[in-house]
Amino acid sequence: MNKFRIGSMEDYEKAYKSSIDDPEGFWSAIAKNFLWDKEWDKVLEWDFDKFDVKWFKGGKLNITANCLDRNLKDRAEQIAIQWEPNDPVQVGRTLTYRQLFIEVCKFSNVLKSLGVTKGDRICIYMPMVPELAISLLACARIGAIHSVVFAGFSSNSLRDRINDSECSVLLTSDGSFRGDKKIDLKSIADEALEECPTIRNTVVFKRTGDHVTMQSGRDHWWHELMQAADSKCDYEIMDAEDMLFILYTSGSTGKPKGVVHTTGGYMVFSWYTFLNVFQYNEREMYWCTADIGWITGHSYIVYGPLLAGATTLMFEGVPTWPTPERFWQVVEKYKVNIFYTAPTAIRALEAYGVDHVKKYKMDSLRVLGTVGEPINKEAWDWYNVHVGKERCPIVDTWWQTETGGIMISPLAGITPLKPGYATLPLPGIRPVLVDNDGKLLEGNNVDGILCFDFPWPGILRTTFGDHERCRNTYFSTYKNLYFTGDGCKRDEDGFYRISGRVDDVINVSGHRLGTAEIENAINEHPMVVESAVVGYQHPIKGQGIYAYVICDSKHGNDESLISEIKAVVNRIIGPIAKPDIIQIVPGLPKTRSGKIMRRILRKIAGNETDNLGDTSTLLDPSIVETIKAGAINK
Ligand code: WTA
Numbered sequence: 001m002n003k004f005r006i007g008s009m010e011d012y013e014k015a016y017k018s019s020i021d022d023p024e025g026f027w028s029a030i031a032k033n034f035l036w037d038k039e040w041d042k043v044l045e046w047d048f049d050k051f052d053v054k055w056f057k058g059g060k061l062n063i064t065a066n067c068l069d070r071n072l073k074d075r076a077e078q079i080a081i082q083w084e085p086n087d088p089v090q091v092g093r094t095l096t097y098r099q100l101f102i103e104v105c106k107f108s109n110v111l112k113s114l115g116v117t118k119g120d121r122i123c124i125y126m127p128m129v130p131e132l133a134i135s136l137l138a139c140a141r142i143g144a145i146h147s148v149v150f151a152g153f154s155s156n157s158l159r160d161r162i163n164d165s166e167c168s169v170l171l172t173s174d175g176s177f178r179g180d181k182k183i184d185l186k187s188i189a190d191e192a193l194e195e196c197p198t199i200r201n202t203v204v205f206k207r208t209g210d211h212v213t214m215q216s217g218r219d220h221w222w223h224e225l226m227q228a229a230d231s232k233c234d235y236e237i238m239d240a241e242d243m244l245f246i247l248y249t250s251g252s253t254g255k256p257k258g259v260v261h262t263t264g265g266y267m268v269f270s271w272y273t274f275l276n277v278f279q280y281n282e283r284e285m286y287w288c289t290a291d292i293g294w295i296t297g298h299s300y301i302v303y304g305p306l307l308a309g310a311t312t313l314m315f316e317g318v319p320t321w322p323t324p325e326r327f328w329q330v331v332e333k334y335k336v337n338i339f340y341t342a343p344t345a346i347r348a349l350e351a352y353g354v355d356h357v358k359k360y361k362m363d364s365l366r367v368l369g370t371v372g373e374p375i376n377k378e379a380w381d382w383y384n385v386h387v388g389k390e391r392c393p394i395v396d397t398w399w400q401t402e403t404g405g406i407m408i409s410p411l412a413g414i415t416p417l418k419p420g421y422a423t424l425p426l427p428g429i430r431p432v433l434v435d436n437d438g439k440l441l442e443g444n445n446v447d448g449i450l451c452f453d454f455p456w457p458g459i460l461r462t463t464f465g466d467h468e469r470c471r472n473t474y475f476s477t478y479k480n481l482y483f484t485g486d487g488c489k490r491d492e493d494g495f496y497r498i499s500g501r502v503d504d505v506i507n508v509s510g511h512r513l514g515t516a517e518i519e520n521a522i523n524e525h526p527m528v529v530e531s532a533v534v535g536y537q538h539p540i541k542g543q544g545i546y547a548y549v550i551c552d553s554k555h556g557n558d559e560s561l562i563s564e565i566k567a568v569v570n571r572i573i574g575p576i577a578k579p580d581i582i583q584i585v586p587g588l589p590k591t592r593s594g595k596i597m598r599r600i601l602r603k604i605a606g607n608e609t610d611n612l613g614d615t616s617t618l619l620d621p622s623i624v625e626t627i628k629a630g631a632i633n634k
Contacts, residue, residue, distance in 0.1 A: 004030055006276050012415055012427070019427040026428060027055070027457055031268045034307075035070050036061045037237050040264070046455045048480045051471040055265035055457045059240035063267045064141040067306035068101040069235070076101075078283070079311045083130050084330055086177035086317035095130055097309075100137075103130075105233035107138035110225045114169055114201045118143030118236055121246065123167040123199075125149045125158055125189055127176030128316040131205045131222065132292050133302050135171045140244060140263075143236035147246040147258065150293025151176055151183070153574040155191035157256075161248050165258050165464050166198045173222075175208035179321030186212040193218075240264030246464050247295055249401040250514035251473055252485070252504035258464030259401050266404050267307060269458030273405040273426060274304030277395050278367050279412040284337040285364070287313035289327070289345065294511075295401040296371055299458075300340060304405070319345050324352035328360040328387075336362075339387070340369035340397075342510040346379045346387075347540045357386045367412040369395040372510030373542045374498055380419040398422035398498050400484060401512075402474065404458025407431075408496050421497045430454040433490055438478040441490075449502055450488035451481035504598070506535035506543045511576050518545060518579070521572035525565050527551045532588050532596050533579070536605035544580040546605035548627065551584055558584055581605070581632050587623045589615070600624060604631050 006012050019026040024043035031040070040059030046052065071080070076098040083093040095103065116122065122144045126132040132148075139146040149161050162170065172189045175182055186204060190213065193199055204212065205222040214221070244263045248256040274280060286305055290296035292314075305312040313334060319327050327349065331339060349356070368388050375383075375396055384394055394417060397409040407429050408422040415424055425431050433441040433448035441448045459482065463470040477483040487499040501507065504515045515533040522531040529550040538544035549565060562582045569578050589597045600612050609628050615621045 002033070002275060004033065004272060004275065005279065006411055006414055006427075009415060012411060012424075015427040016425075020430065023428060023454065027268065030272055031056060031059075031264070034061065034066050034267065034271075040240060044455065048455075048475050048482065051462075051467070051475045053455045053459055053461060054241050055268075055455075056240035059264050060237050061240065061264060061267070062141065062235035062238055063244060063263055063303065063307075064104060064137050065235050066267060067137065067303065068097065068104060071097045071306075071309045072101060075309050078309070080306060081130050081133060082285070082311055082313045082334055084313065084315045084317070084334070086179070086321075088322065088326070088329065093130060100134070102231045103134045104137040104141055106226055106229040106231050107134050108141040108233040109229040110203065111138055111142055111144060111169070112233075113225070113229070114203075114220075116142065116144050116169060118238075119243075120144045120169070121147055121165045121167040122169045122171065123147050123149060123158075123162045123165075125151055125170060125172045125185065126205065127151050127173055127178075127185070127207060128291055128314055129173070129205065129207060130314060131173075133314065136245070136292070136298070136302055141233060141235050143238055143242065145243045145245055147248070148293055148298070149248070150291060150574075151185060152293070152576055154571055155188045156572045157574055158189065159192035159195050160255060161258070162192065162196045162199060164248075164255075165246050167196075168198055168200050170196075170199050170202040171205070172202060173205040173207045174212045175210050177208065177316065179318040182208060182210070184210070190215075238263050241461070245298065247298065247401055249295075250505060250512050250517055252514055253516055254514075256514070256517065257466075257469065257473070259460045260462045260464055261404050261458070262461050265457030265459070267303070269405045269456060270299045270304040271307040273458075274300060274310075275308055276411050276426065277397060277406050277409050278338045278340070278369065279414065280305075280308055280310055280338065282309070284310065284366070285313060285334050286310050286338040286340075287315070287330070287334070287336045288340040289315060289319070290340075290342070290371070295404075299405050319349055320352075323356070324349055325356045325359065328357055328362060331362050331365065332360050335364035337364055338367045338369070339365055340371065342372045343370050343375040343379050344373065344509040344541055346370070346375070346383050350379060350382045351540060354386050362387065362389070365392050367395065368392045369397055371397045371399070373507045374500060375420060377419050384419075393417055396420075396422050398496070402460040403456070404460065407452075407456070408498075418495050421491070421495045423495045425496070428456050431488075431496060432481065433488055434478055434481065438481075444490055444494050445492045447487070447489045450484045450486045450496075450498065451478055452484070453481055455482075506545065508535070508538075508543050508545060508576065509541045513545075513577055517573065518547070518569060518577050521569045521577065522547055522549060522565055522579075524572055525568045527553075527561060528565065530588065532598065532601055534598055534602045534605050536581075536602070538580065545577070546581045546583070546601075547579040548583050548585045548588060548601060550587060583627070583630055583632050585623075585627050585630065587620060587626075589624050589627070590619050591617050592619050601627075604628055607631075607633065
């Protein structure tokens with residue numbers, strides 16, 4: 001067993017203590033576990049005020065040498081990627097470490113043949129097929145920076161992300177399957193590319209076989225380029241602090257930011273957290289149901305598991321198609337040992353009733369995990385009893401796109417569990433809670449805002465093209481602290497429970513969305529004057545989207561206006577941002593200085609209208625009554 005795998009509570013306490021007493025010694029010992037072309041000169045340099053963090057400065061390496069080349073010695077014939085297609089009738093695919101290595105080398109050569117060199121940005125807009133993972137790894141192999149855009153985003157969102165980081169190549173597919181739906185990805189990409197001057201080439205993977213238009217000189221078929229590609233490709237030697245990838249994520253203001261992760265620290269952190277949180281054993285079947293379009297897929301479908309030499313299962317489909325038994329069928333079929341999913345999926349499946357799960361023994365399962373949003377006690381219990389049969393620890397993992405990997409979580413079977421709690425920080429992680437004024441809340445039994453006062457190797461390094469925005473967003477709220485945006489409690493035992501966002505970010509089905517971003521999309525409708533979006537508690541999605549909209553004249557038919565507005569959001573951002581509820585209102589509750597009092601709107605959306613608090617500072621307090629009277633009940 002790897003010596004860095006924590007084996008007992010005592011071990012955890014020891015590791016934690018040593019990570020605090022000597023962070024540089026702690027992380028450098030772990031980093032030595034990897035292949036480096038040159039060891040670092042300095043383990044850590046940091047300054048939260050300017051926001052400048054460097055891990056393993058001067059170190060030279062390539063992350064794919066560690067994911068692939070290194071694994072050829074002992075596990076070339078072991079399955080690296082087990083792929084399960086959307087339709088259970090179709091056969092899956094397996095790629096051993098050797099096969100994955102060859103595919104990655106070949107595709108690296110394809111990228112090179114298109115003129116891609118170190119530092120170029122490559123946008124990836126693909127369904128959950130093995131070629132998606134191959135794409136990420138091929139970029140990393142040649143030092144290109146990948147920027148994956150979730151394939152459920154609209155052409156506008158894709159366009160904005162491509163332009164923000166000036167990508168030169170787009171990797172996509174003809175189409176994709178999701179449950180009973182077929183999505184025409186190439187047409188969406190074509191629409192985006194009309195306004196993407198930096199894209200010189202696209203590579204199109206054939207998935208659905210549907211007819212697509214290929215623009216001569218720009219668009220190339222994946223299979224055609226691969227046919228001619230050489231299977232040998234030396235990796236590019238990267239600096240530990242060279243960019244590995246960009247991943248766009250929503251914040252409380254403005255457009256999504258391109259969160260940047262670099263090579264060395266991210267590698268060390270994604271591996272260490274994967275190994276310890278899931279207590280991964282050699283040859284286990286590991287399944288994370290996320291999409292690679294999100295950080296969870298980057299760190300815990302691709303990089304973490306491959307660095308650990310695990311078999312990672314990639315699933316193209318959705319939990320409820322063809323039946324709500326699909327997850328459990330896949331667990332049985334591949335004898336999954338570690339299963340990692342989102343609370344939303346658990347709640348959705350719970351709603352279909354236990355009979356669907358009861359049919360499956362699933363005795364291969366050893367560890368269960370959740371990610372992305374708080375898990376309510378009922379869903380936790382259901383997961384524990386019906387999926388884990390009360391014998392699998394559940395790791396409730398708290399982290400963010402910006403943290404690169406898991407920060408607060410139980411270590412499966414090692415540290416104690418408490419339903420609804422992410423429990424304890426991982427070694428090397430130093431959470432602090434502060435009140436609204438930034439005053440440190442010491443001791444236990446306190447409620448505040450979650451921050452970190454010391455860097456960890458997986459911390460973001462910047463937001464692409466705008467370092468000042470990064471500094472402002474994460475390091476200016478409280479001096480010398482990384483600000484997460486999450487509210488948090490530390491209970492009497494010192495366990496952490498995340499309560500949800502304290503800013504204007506909402507979490508819908510585990511997807512992070514900025515309310516401002518949705519408002520901007522709504523406002524694109526020609527009839528809309530102004531809008532305000534808030535989250536409300538939703539039984540399945542965690543949070544639903546409630547939009548209050550002012551329109552410029554009374555529309556004859558609200559129903560059609562409402563569906564038009566939803567269609568606009570769908571077109572501008574994508575289906576995940578479509579409001580659940582739209583209430584047409586004559587005005588919004590604004591203070592005399594013109595600020596919308598969202599607190600009131602949140603309460604109305606949440607049916608908590610008994611105590612709306614002080615409304616006397618409003619320009620027109622009567623608007624509150626009007627909105628209340630027209631509120632749409634869920
Ligand atoms: C929320 C996903 C409660 C939180 C990895 C955070 C959670 C945001 C948990 C990040 C959890 C994530 N319990 N809340 N276990 N995990 N969150 O960037 O609000 O998509 O700030 O990263 O999700 O979302 P992101």
